Amino acid sequence: MTTQRGVLVDGRTVARAVLVAILAAFALAGVSTAMPAVAHGGDLKVDLGTDGAGGIDASVTWAGDGHPVEETVDLTVTAVSDDGEEVGPIQLQSASEGVGWYRSEPGVLSEGHWTITATATEPAEYEGETEIDVAAPPSPPAPEPSAEPSVEEVAADGTSGDQAAAAGPDAGDGLSTWAIAGLAVLVAAGGLTAVLLHRRRRAR
Known part of the structure; x- marks a missing residue:
C-alpha cells in the first residue's frame, strides 16, 4: 500500500507540474501577442x-x-x-x-x-x-523648326511663300502663251497686208 500511495502521490505531482507548464505557456503566448500593440505609442x-x-x-x-x-x-x-x-x-x-x-x-x-x-x-x-x-524644374523641349517663312524672310523677299508659288511656273507659262498669241496676230496681220497690197497693184 505504501508503494502504491507513493506512486499515486508522484502521479499527482507530475500532473500538477504539467498543468502549471501549460498555464505558463498560455500566459507567455498572451504576452507575446500583446507586445506589438503595447510597443506602439511613445515618440x-x-x-x-x-x-x-x-x-x-x-x-x-x-x-x-x-x-x-x-x-x-x-x-x-x-x-x-x-x-x-x-x-x-x-x-x-x-x-x-x-x-x-x-x-x-x-x-x-x-x-x-x-x-x-x-x-x-x-x-x-x-x-x-x-x-x-x-532642384529647378526641367526646361521645356525646344520647339521644332517651322517650314513656313518667318516674318523677316517675307519682308526681305517682298512676297510670301504662297505668292511666290502663285507667281512661279504658272505665271511664266501665262506670259509665254500671250507672247505666242501676239506673234501669231502680227504674222496674220502682216500676211493680210501683203495680200491687199498685191491686189491693189494688180488692179492698177
Whole structure:
C-alpha cells in the first residue's frame, strides 16, 4: 500500500507540474501577442523630403518600433530658404502612398536649399527640423523648326511663300502663251497686208 500511495502521490505531482507548464505557456503566448500593440505609442519619427515638384512629403512612424502610425497625424510644416524666403505653416494631408504618408500640394517650394520644421500634436507631440534641396524644374523641349517663312524672310523677299508659288511656273507659262498669241496676230496681220497690197497693184 505504501508503494502504491507513493506512486499515486508522484502521479499527482507530475500532473500538477504539467498543468502549471501549460498555464505558463498560455500566459507567455498572451504576452507575446500583446507586445506589438503595447510597443506602439511613445515618440514619433517624421522623415521629411520633397516630391521633385516643389512639394513636401513626410513619412510618420513610431520611434520605438519603426511601424507606420495608423492614427491620423496632425502634422504641419514651415520652411525657410537660404535666401530668407518663408513658406507656411502648411497642413500636410494623408497621401495615397500608404499608411503613415503625408503630403503637401506641389510647387510650394521654389528652387534652393530649405530648412523645414515639422510639428505634430496628435497622436503624440513632435517637433523636428530637416534640410532639403529643391532642384529647378526641367526646361521645356525646344520647339521644332517651322517650314513656313518667318516674318523677316517675307519682308526681305517682298512676297510670301504662297505668292511666290502663285507667281512661279504658272505665271511664266501665262506670259509665254500671250507672247505666242501676239506673234501669231502680227504674222496674220502682216500676211493680210501683203495680200491687199498685191491686189491693189494688180488692179492698177
